[in-house]
Amino acid sequence: VQLQASGGGLVQAGGSLRLSCAASGRTFSRYSMGWFRQAPGKEREFVSAISWSASNTYYADSVRGRFTISRDNAKNTVYLQMNSLKPEDTAVYYCASGKMPYSGASYREREYDSWGQGTQVTVSS
Numbered sequence: 366v367q368l369q370a371s372g373g374g375l376v377q378a379g380g381s382l383r384l385s386c387a388a389s390g391r392t393f394s395r396y397s398m399g400w401f402r403q404a405p406g407k408e409r410e411f412v413s414a415i416s417w418s419a420s421n422t423y424y425a426d427s428v429r430g431r432f433t434i435s436r437d438n439a440k441n442t443v444y445l446q447m448n449s450l451k452p453e454d455t456a457v458y459y460c461a462s463g464k465m466p467y468s469g470a471s472y473r474e475r476e477y478d479s480w481g482q483g484t485q486v487t488v489s490s
Contacts, residue, residue, distance in 0.1 A: 392466075404453075
């Protein structure tokens, strides 16, 4: 599966961005999707995930209440709406596709087998 992330940019603290990740190459609607991020000098970390059916979502504590993950299976796209952005949200954001069909949302990187190229999000103070 090929994943193309977009929507990153430079925003002031308190602002909003919406990331998109378009998938192709397999039946998108059967797979969970996740967002991860990596800040300079840090390891990649989990941000959010959504199950194949969109019935379950999962958020890191650091973003819960500010970020919202969603998916549009008709468009083969997963979104990450990011509100009330903070400078510590600055990172490269990656989308990922679940390894197994019909699986739930997971924070574990090993549950994903395809990764997008990343999109830079920079939040200025």
